[in-house]
Amino acid sequence: MMKGFTLVEMIIVMSLTVIVSGMLAAILINNTELVYKETSRVSQGLDLNDALVNLKSYIRQAQIVAVSYPEGPSPTYTSSSTQLVLKFSSLDANGEIISNAYDFVIYIQDQDKLRVLLIKDAASSRRQFNTILAKNVDEIDFDYLDAAGDSTSPQDAKKVRVSITLKQKAGSKYETNIATGEANLRND
Amino acid sequence: MIKLNQSGQILSILMVALSIILTGALVTVAGSRLFYETSKYAIFSEAAVNLAEAGIDKALASLNKSGDDYTGEEETFLGDGSYSVSVTAKDASTKIITSTGFIPNKANPKAKRTVKIQMSQGVGVAFVYGVQVGEGGLELGNSNIVTGSVYSNGNIVAGNSNIISGDAWVAGGAQPNPDQQTDCVTCDDFIFGKQVGSDDRLDVAQSFRPAMTQTINKISLKLKTVGNPPNEIVRILEDSGGKPDKNNVLTQGTLYSTLVTSTYGWIDVTFDSSPTLNADTTYWLVIDTSADTINYWSWQNDLAQSYTAGSAKWSPKWDHGAAVWNAINPGDLSFKTYMGGVITSIRAAANKIEIGGDAHANTIENADISGDAYYQSLINSDVGGSSHPGSSDPTPKVFPISQANIQDWRDKAYQNGGEIIGDITSCPPALNSQRIIGNVNLGSGCSVTVTPPVHIVGDLTMDSNNVFRLASSYGAASGVIVVDGKISMNSNNRFLGTGVGASLLMALSTYDSRSDGISAVVLNSQGNTGVFYADKGIIEPGTNNQFKELTAWGIRLINGSTINYETGLSSTMFSSGPTGSYSIVKGTYQVD
Numbered sequence: 217m218m219k220g221f222t223l224v225e226m227i228i229v230m231s232l233t234v235i236v237s238g239m240l241a242a243i244l245i246n247n248t249e250l251v252y253k254e255t256s257r258v259s260q261g262l263d264l265n266d267a268l269v270n271l272k273s274y275i276r277q278a279q280i281v282a283v284s285y286p287e288g289p290s291p292t293y294t295s296s297s298t299q300l301v302l303k304f305s306s307l308d309a310n311g312e313i314i315s316n317a318y319d320f321v322i323y324i325q326d327q328d329k330l331r332v333l334l335i336k337d338a339a340s341s342r343r344q345f346n347t348i349l350a351k352n353v354d355e356i357d358f359d360y361l362d363a364a365g366d367s368t369s370p371q372d373a374k375k376v377r378v379s380i381t382l383k384q385k386a387g388s389k390y391e392t393n394i395a396t397g398e399a400n401l402r403n404d
Numbered sequence: 405m406i407k408l409n410q411s412g413q414i415l416s417i418l419m420v421a422l423s424i425i426l427t428g429a430l431v432t433v434a435g436s437r438l439f440y441e442t443s444k445y446a447i448f449s450e451a452a453v454n455l456a457e458a459g460i461d462k463a464l465a466s467l468n469k470s471g472d473d474y475t476g477e478e479e480t481f482l483g484d485g486s487y488s489v490s491v492t493a494k495d496a497s498t499k500i501i502t503s504t505g506f507i508p509n510k511a512n513p514k515a516k517r518t519v520k521i522q523m524s525q526g527v528g529v530a531f532v533y534g535v536q537v538g539e540g541g542l543e544l545g546n547s548n549i550v551t552g553s554v555y556s557n558g559n560i561v562a563g564n565s566n567i568i569s570g571d572a573w574v575a576g577g578a579q580p581n582p583d584q585q586t587d588c589v590t591c592d593d594f595i596f597g598k599q600v601g602s603d604d605r606l607d608v609a610q611s612f613r614p615a616m617t618q619t620i621n622k623i624s625l626k627l628k629t630v631g632n633p634p635n636e637i638v639r640i641l642e643d644s645g646g647k648p649d650k651n652n653v654l655t656q657g658t659l660y661s662t663l664v665t666s667t668y669g670w671i672d673v674t675f676d677s678s679p680t681l682n683a684d685t686t687y688w689l690v691i692d693t694s695a696d697t698i699n700y701w702s703w704q705n706d707l708a709q710s711y712t713a714g715s716a717k718w719s720p721k722w723d724h725g726a727a728v729w730n731a732i733n734p735g736d737l738s739f740k741t742y743m744g745g746v747i748t749s750i751r752a753a754a755n756k757i758e759i760g761g762d763a764h765a766n767t768i769e770n771a772d773i774s775g776d777a778y779y780q781s782l783i784n785s786d787v788g789g790s791s792h793p794g795s796s797d798p799t800p801k802v803f804p805i806s807q808a809n810i811q812d813w814r815d816k817a818y819q820n821g822g823e824i825i826g827d828i829t830s831c832p833p834a835l836n837s838q839r840i841i842g843n844v845n846l847g848s849g850c851s852v853t854v855t856p857p858v859h860i861v862g863d864l865t866m867d868s869n870n871v872f873r874l875a876s877s878y879g880a881a882s883g884v885i886v887v888d889g890k891i892s893m894n895s896n897n898r899f900l901g902t903g904v905g906a907s908l909l910m911a912l913s914t915y916d917s918r919s920d921g922i923s924a925v926v927l928n929s930q931g932n933t934g935v936f937y938a939d940k941g942i943i944e945p946g947t948n949n950q951f952k953e954l955t956a957w958g959i960r961l962i963n964g965s966t967i968n969y970e971t972g973l974s975s976t977m978f979s980s981g982p983t984g985s986y987s988i989v990k991g992t993y994q995v996d
Binding site (some may be wrong): 236240243244247248250251254255257258259261262265268269272273276277279305308311312313314363364402403404 | 432449
């Protein structure tokens with residue numbers, strides 16, 4: 217004779233199934249959240265690293281922090297806490313300095329991206345570029361410092377401190393990362 | 405009926421779930437690992453740059469110690485890594501230094517960065533203005549054209565129908581004689597900018613009491629350097645209980661280290677603003693440096709303490725919360741203060757002077773200004789832009805070359821090639837780095853190769869069509885001919901650099917026109933080119949000549965002349981020949 221499951225057995229099995237699948241779902245969701253969070257933290261970290269390496273390298277090699285680009289009235293870019301305009305002597309094909317010719321490297325926050333542009337003099341051998349350095353930028357802050365480390369105006373700066381805040385939705389929460397770097401203008 | 409072989413569904417579901425979790429974990433771990441590695445590399449490469457820069461510092465010190473014998477080093481360990489340096493000659497006076505930093509070593513580097521820089525035997529000079537005029541001012545006759553901007557520490561006086569196409573600046577005037585001064589009776593060095601014994605002598609101060617209530621115009625300090633210290637900030641502070649008062653800084657200015665040499669000279673410092681100082685009140689001149697054991701300063705000290713209206717002190721940090729000031733006893737540090745208050749002006753005759761850019765002067769009369777005007781009084785003038793009455797006078801600017809720089813070139817010329825006695829009257833194929841005790845008097849059509857620095861104790865005179873060219877081995881470096889007497893020439897004489905980069909050949913006269921009014925440099929009309937410099941003299945630039953730069957105590961244009969120049973020779977390296985010490989050429993720092 218075929219014997220069916222009793223109601224009690226059914227209830228036990230069903231509730232066990234609910235508990236186990238609930239735990240499993242929780243583990244899976246938590247795990248996915250963790251993966252999202254860690255992946256975005258890693259990608260933000262990598263972006264921040266690249267951005268700071270790039271910024272520090274150009275700040276080191278800059279002649280001065282320019283007040284603006286183009287220099288003179290009605291500039292497109294102006295050195296401030298959110299924009300940085302660096303001025304370089306132009307180089308000819310042999311890497312020699314061309315007198316009275318200058319190239320500019322400009323960092324700007326373009327909506328949620330950190331963008332870097334190189335605008336060169338016609339005679340310069342440097343290559344022009346306009347690329348995105350970091351995404352998900354929430355805030356960028358340039359501080360202009362004198363040799364003693366006190367705040368000063370951009371054109372008097374001997375060093376520049378930069379701090380970048382990245383913010384990105386990772387799973388259900390926002391992931392925020394801040395990085396700060398500082399470099400001296402070696403060619404000043 | 406339940407089939408037994410249906411069992412194991414749970415297991416497969418668990419396996420799937422587990423593999424999702426595992427994949428996630430692996431992705432996270434791999435990402436973290438990548439992040440860790442890149443971060444580690446970023447730190448290593450930062451350290452490698454610092455090591456490479458240490459190599460550059462070592463190279464500079466070694467070149468100055470052992471001259472051309474230093475050719476670099478294979479691998480030197482320092483801290484967590486090592487650096488290697490190679491030195492290649494770019495031209496007769498310039499070396500290219502390539503320094504690579506390695507973490508942890510050269511054989512198996514985890515990170516390496518290379519810094520490249522040029523070092524030259526000579527002094528870097530920044531000509532910021534096309535025409536820079538001292539207290540002698542700029543005199544224009546009628547119908548002259550100056551293409552570009554002018555900075556003058558003295559008046560601009562113009563006849564009729566003159567044009568300055570750029571900005572015109574006239575600084576507030578200085579009293580002719582120092583208000584306060586002291587030089588040494590019993591002379592000694594006061595070393596600072598480093599630790600001396602257990603003393604952190606970083607900030608040094610000398611107090612003074614002005615004899616009159618007036619604005620301060622400029623100061624002079626008797627200084628020398630050891631190595632190549634950077635520019636320093638000089639401040640004027642009020643006094644508080646016999647010490648500089650860090651809460652009352654009246655103004656500050658830059659002490660340009662390139663103006664200072666290894667022997668004492670009076671170095672001018674001008675300020676960002678001109679505060680009024682009160683008579684019989686104590687103020688302090690404070691030089692603010694940072695510690696450097698190789699590159700530091702010395703201020704001439706008077707052990708006899710002959711200055712009675714002030715004293716000297718030093719401090720580890722002038723702006724520290726409770727700054728400690730120690731007396732320099734006995735001592736008075738040699739200085740001069742010049743007060744301002746002399747009214748200066750841009751003044752033209754009835755047919756107005758046209759100023760293409762902005763005009764800055766205490767008094768502006770008969771000017772037609774296209775840009776903005778900054779002044780105290782404006783008389784019979786038109787302003788195209790905005791007017792700024794009540795503007796304080798512009799502060800004077802120091803010249804880009806000091807007496808000490810010039811004396812250094814004279815000394816180097818003698819060290820390089822000794823001296824010859826007697827006049828040179830026929831075309832020499834070359835002027836070598838040496839002292840010429842006599843006049844150089846050339847006719848026409850000479851072609852002369854110049855190996856700088858050349859020192860002519862007499863006059864440099866020439867007729868027409870002579871060419872002076874800097875020896876090609878100097879590459880992008882520049883050279884100078886120092887003439888103690890006067891320079892005069894007829895037409896079509898050319899002073900040329902090597903043609904590489906910003907190279908130029910400068911003719912410099914130290915003739916003093918201030919008492920007799922006789923010009924130091926006189927150029928006739930037509931086709932003369934070059935860079936001319938007369939810090940105590942008057943230059944008459946003639947007509948239809950082409951200049952890269954003119955700097956003089958005073959400039960006189962008679963009638964119908966044109967000055968054209970190239971602005972902003974911002975980094976010119978003047979070679980001091982094979983005996984000179986090396987310094988870093990500005991603007992050549994590169995990091996790969």
